[in-house]
Structure formats: C-alpha cells, structure tokens
Amino acid sequence: MxxxxxxxxxxxxxxxxxxxxxxxxxxxxxxxxxxxxxxxxxxxxxxxxxxxxxxxxxxxxxxxxxxxxxxxxxxxxxxxxxxxxxxxxxxxxxxxxxxxxxxxxxxxxxxxxxxxxxxxxxxxxxxxxxxxxxxxxxxxxxxxxxxxxVPREAPKAPKAEVVEEKKRSWFSFGKDEGSKASAPASPQRNLVLVGAVTDSTTQQLQWELKQLGLDKVDVFPSGDIKNMPVINENTVIAPLQPYLSDTLATLRRERGAKVLTTLLPIGPDGTARFLEAICAEFGLDASRVAEREAQTWSGLESQLALLRGKRIMFLGDNLLEIPLARFLAACGAEVVEAGTPYVHAKDLSEEIARLREKAVPVIESPNFAAQVERIDRLRPDLIVAGLGICNPLEAAGYTTAWSIEFTFAQIHGFVNAIDLIKLFIKPLLKRQALLDQGWAEAGWIS
The missing domain is CATH 3.40.50.1980 (Nitrogenase molybdenum iron protein domain)
Known part of the structure; x- marks a missing residue:
C-alpha cells in the first residue's frame, strides 16, 4: 500500500x-x-x-x-x-x-x-x-x-406470544380482516463492538452511543460463552483493536457482516471519527460528537503543551503503533517513524491515510539494525519500544516508553484520553526531573 x-x-x-x-x-x-x-x-x-x-x-x-x-x-x-x-x-x-x-x-x-x-x-x-x-x-x-x-440468529420468540396473538385475532370478529397483510418485519441491524477491552471501556463507549440514539450495542467477546452476540449479514462490526485481522476477515466472508473502516477509538480524534462513522451507518445525528471531542482536547491542554514539537519514534512491538502515531500527530508531536511488525492495510486504511497526510513514515517489519542507525541520526525525544530494547536505549542516553503499557492500559474513548496521553508524558517528565537534579552533570544520563 x-x-x-x-x-x-x-x-x-x-x-x-x-x-x-x-x-x-x-x-x-x-x-x-x-x-x-x-x-x-x-x-x-x-x-x-x-x-x-x-x-x-x-x-x-x-x-x-x-x-x-x-x-x-x-x-x-x-x-x-x-x-x-x-x-x-x-x-x-x-x-x-x-x-x-x-x-x-x-x-x-x-x-x-x-x-x-x-x-x-x-x-x-x-x-x-x-x-x-x-x-x-x-x-x-x-x-x-x-x-x-457466535449465533447467526437471535432465539425465536416464545410460543406463548404466538398464542396470545392468535387470541387477539379470534376476538377481533373479522374487523379489518384482510385489510392489511401481515408483512414480514424487516430484519433489525445490530452493532457489535469487537475487541477484548475492559468492561468499563465498553460501558463508556456504549454510554456515548446511547447519548447519540443507539440504545443496544453488543460486545464480542462477551463475558459468557453461552451469551455471545448475534452476528450475521445485518450486523455492523466496529473493531476496537488494530490486530484482529483474521477475526474480521472471517466475519466478512462467512457471516456477511459489514466491518466499519474508520479510525479506532483511541484518542479524542479517533473516538470522534469512530462515533461519527457509526452514526452515519445507522442514520443518527452526530452533531454533538464534535462538542465532546473539543471538550476532551480542552481537558488535555496542559499535557499537549509538553508533547507539541517532541520527536517520537515507534520501533514496533504490539501493533498499536499506527493508531498511537496518528494520535500523537494530532497532539502536535512529530512522529519521525512508526515502525510496526505487521500492517493490515484494508482494516487500517483510514489510519494510514491520516499518517500519510502528516508525512509520518510507516515501516512494516522494521530492521532493528537499520533502526539503530536512524535513531542516531534522528535523535528522537522519546522512543516507544518493547521491554527488552528499552534498557539498552536508556543506557545510550535515550528516553523510552514501554509499549506493553499501552496494551494493558485503558486507552479507548474520550474518558480514557487523559490516561493515554500520560503514558507518553510520564517518561518525558521523569527525564526532565533527572536533569533538574543534576544527573547530566554527574554523567549518569546524557
């Protein structure tokens, strides 16, 4: 791509x-x-x-x-x-x-x-x-x-309801009989959020969608294997994670479900586009989403001031690099490289388009030796990498963030945007505190 x-x-x-x-x-x-x-x-x-x-x-x-x-x-x-x-x-x-x-x-x-x-x-x-x-x-x-x-159809209505309907027809005494044919009800479309995020995260997203007029939002996987949501050709799938390519491909191919291709709900910008895409699919008014996004960005202003202009590099570890790089670019940081082990271009086309607009280099399956050379040349202010790589980079004088923290942290939705941005701010503040205490003069950091 x-x-x-x-x-x-x-x-x-x-x-x-x-x-x-x-x-x-x-x-x-x-x-x-x-x-x-x-x-x-x-x-x-x-x-x-x-x-x-x-x-x-x-x-x-x-x-x-x-x-x-x-x-x-x-x-x-x-x-x-x-x-x-x-x-x-x-x-x-x-x-x-x-x-x-x-x-x-x-x-x-x-x-x-x-x-x-x-x-x-x-x-x-x-x-x-x-x-x-x-x-x-x-x-x-x-x-x-x-x-x-995962069932293809919802359980059929109990027979008691059918009996009650027959009773009503018996006692209608033929009134309006034949005036209206019992047309089959059009199948209901349902929305399923796909991804094993925490219960509180799904509840927040369900609340946001309820405010926009979508009362019923299912989640896959649910907590009970015997109570999985219905997924069929009338289902709209909204992925929550960037690394579910096999599952999404099977839902498209075998269930005929429609998989939304939009930004992932990571960061205020991603969450807003995610909600707007769902509203467009279900014919709902999304005008209030922009206000929620603006409020969230406003609440992050003190953290944004620390990120603007910072040079940040992703070495590639947990496949969250592309949406995280898009979020950082929206924050005003300069993402000098978004390395990631694998890119599923079909599901992440909107994310990649945003990075292309910001001229962010996306490198799939990066060569670590070449990355080390680029690190020395680019001198990033922050490097996001796996645990095994962070310590050697710290010893070489670079500031690092553990990519695994983003995997376990709650980073989806408007409410969790503050926790997401703090994961980037924390190592920068730590380095500044060490500099203020004279560690550079003592030769302990460079």
Whole structure:
C-alpha cells in the first residue's frame, strides 16, 4: 500500500501466549491451558508473575521428553483437564498451542475434540505460536476460535406470544380482516463492538452511543460463552483493536457482516471519527460528537503543551503503533517513524491515510539494525519500544516508553484520553526531573 515501507526485520515482541493476561479476565468461567515447554512456562512466570501467584484462570501443560514419542497427547492432557475441571469448573477451556507444538507436530485439534466429548464442555484449540504472530495477535486467535459459538440468529420468540396473538385475532370478529397483510418485519441491524477491552471501556463507549440514539450495542467477546452476540449479514462490526485481522476477515466472508473502516477509538480524534462513522451507518445525528471531542482536547491542554514539537519514534512491538502515531500527530508531536511488525492495510486504511497526510513514515517489519542507525541520526525525544530494547536505549542516553503499557492500559474513548496521553508524558517528565537534579552533570544520563 502507498505510504508503507517494508523492511525484513524480525519481531522483537512477546509470545502470543502472553495475551492470556487480559483474556482470562474478559471471558468469565473460562480457563486458558497453554501447551508448551519449560521455557514457555518460565516466560509466563517471568512476564506475568503477579497474576500467576494470584491464582489466575490460566495454567500450563508442560511437555516432557516422554511426550515426544507419544502417539497422541490426548491422554496426558485429559489428566490436566480433569484437575482444571475439579478446581475451576470452567464452561470452556482454551487449549493454546505454542511454537513447540508446531515443531513437534502435535495434533491438538483432534485432542480437543476428544476432550470436549469426554468432559461435556468445549475444549477449544487456539493456534498461538510465536513463529508467525506478535503477542497481541494471540487475542485475534482466541476471538477467531470463539466464532463457532457466535449465533447467526437471535432465539425465536416464545410460543406463548404466538398464542396470545392468535387470541387477539379470534376476538377481533373479522374487523379489518384482510385489510392489511401481515408483512414480514424487516430484519433489525445490530452493532457489535469487537475487541477484548475492559468492561468499563465498553460501558463508556456504549454510554456515548446511547447519548447519540443507539440504545443496544453488543460486545464480542462477551463475558459468557453461552451469551455471545448475534452476528450475521445485518450486523455492523466496529473493531476496537488494530490486530484482529483474521477475526474480521472471517466475519466478512462467512457471516456477511459489514466491518466499519474508520479510525479506532483511541484518542479524542479517533473516538470522534469512530462515533461519527457509526452514526452515519445507522442514520443518527452526530452533531454533538464534535462538542465532546473539543471538550476532551480542552481537558488535555496542559499535557499537549509538553508533547507539541517532541520527536517520537515507534520501533514496533504490539501493533498499536499506527493508531498511537496518528494520535500523537494530532497532539502536535512529530512522529519521525512508526515502525510496526505487521500492517493490515484494508482494516487500517483510514489510519494510514491520516499518517500519510502528516508525512509520518510507516515501516512494516522494521530492521532493528537499520533502526539503530536512524535513531542516531534522528535523535528522537522519546522512543516507544518493547521491554527488552528499552534498557539498552536508556543506557545510550535515550528516553523510552514501554509499549506493553499501552496494551494493558485503558486507552479507548474520550474518558480514557487523559490516561493515554500520560503514558507518553510520564517518561518525558521523569527525564526532565533527572536533569533538574543534576544527573547530566554527574554523567549518569546524557
């Protein structure tokens, strides 16, 4: 796509199994069982240590040497599932495969079918190998695996209502009989917000839409696997995250749903365009959106003053880089590079168009060695990067922000705009405080 440069770099990112950190809280009465090696388990214990000790609803089935020669992993997995069922009583277990499963050619698809029939509840296989995905795409894989549980039609009306309608016709004594044919009701269009954001975030967006006249707004995934929203050809899909390409493509192809292509509701500008696009689709008056956007920008003025003119660079980690870069450009910052592991140009066409207007370079799959050279040349005021890269950059004298913070923070909607902008301001204020305390003169920072 025009405006996107592609390099040949590797992903410097967490494994997709890290997505259990937020997914296990979103889908209630579920359990995420990760099938991998001791290395995978060590990663989860290191990255999510607080959640591990909090007795969260995810765990590990660790592959041992004896599993390498087993005809099928089903029996060993059955023992683990039995323990999970006894302790957690889940409605669904997500069986997450890792790159180890891919390399060893473990057949978790058939194992999941056997386990589902054996235990009487769904055991859903999810492909979360780190060989071809970034860590946020683990959410896309889980949502895609949930689609078979999403109904195409709403439950039919109870028979009691039909009987009551017949009673009314019996006692009408033929009045107006035949004067009006009972025309079939036109199918109702429904809006579904897609993305595993927090409940408070979806409630805020639902409130904004209710003020605009849209009372019923569904969310996928819902907290209960038995209560997923209806998605069919009359459904309008509004994505909340930039990394749900597989799920959105399947909803287009298999359900005939319309997927809105607009800005994501990240930042006041993105939220406003997001709401306006929904209003246009449902024929609603969106005049009050501009006022809400102006109020939000006004409330951020003190933070905007610190961002204007700052040179900011994204190295690429969690696939949120493009909407975040668009937000920063709207704030008056100079985004010198928006590196990102992968760009789905169809779903992000509006975001990319905004960056092109601001002449922001978008680099897909950036080469880290080339990025280091560009860092030395561009000298950005702030670099947004993964955890493993930030410390060396700090040692070299650069100010950094952890990209993973944007993954876990609530950054969607008007209300959360203040939290979003503070994630960029915090490292800049920290550096200024160190300079004020004489750290530069002491040679501790450059």
């Amino acid at each position: 025009e405006g996107i440069e592609r390099e040949n770099g590797c992903f410097h990112t967490f494994c997709p199994i890290a997505s259990v950190a937020w997914l296990h809280r979103k889908i209630k009465d579920s359990f995420f069982l990760i099938v991998g090696t001791h290395t995978c388990a060590h990663f989860i214990q290191t990255a999510l240590d607080v959640m591990v000790y909090a007795h969260s609803r995810f765990g590990f089935a660790v592959l041992e040497e004896s599993d390498l020669v087993a005809a099928s992993p089903t029996e060993e997995l059955a023992k683990v599932v039995e323990d999970v069922k006894a302790e957690w009583q889940p409605k669904v277990i997500f069986l997450l495969s890792t790159c180890s499963c891919d390399i060893l050619k473990l057949d978790l698809e058939n194992s999941s079918k056997d386990l589902s029939s054996r235990f009487g509840f769904p055991v859903v296989p999810v492909h979360t190998s780190g060989l071809d995905r970034t860590f946020t795409q683990g959410e896309d894989a889980v949502l895609h695996a949930l689609l078979p549980f």
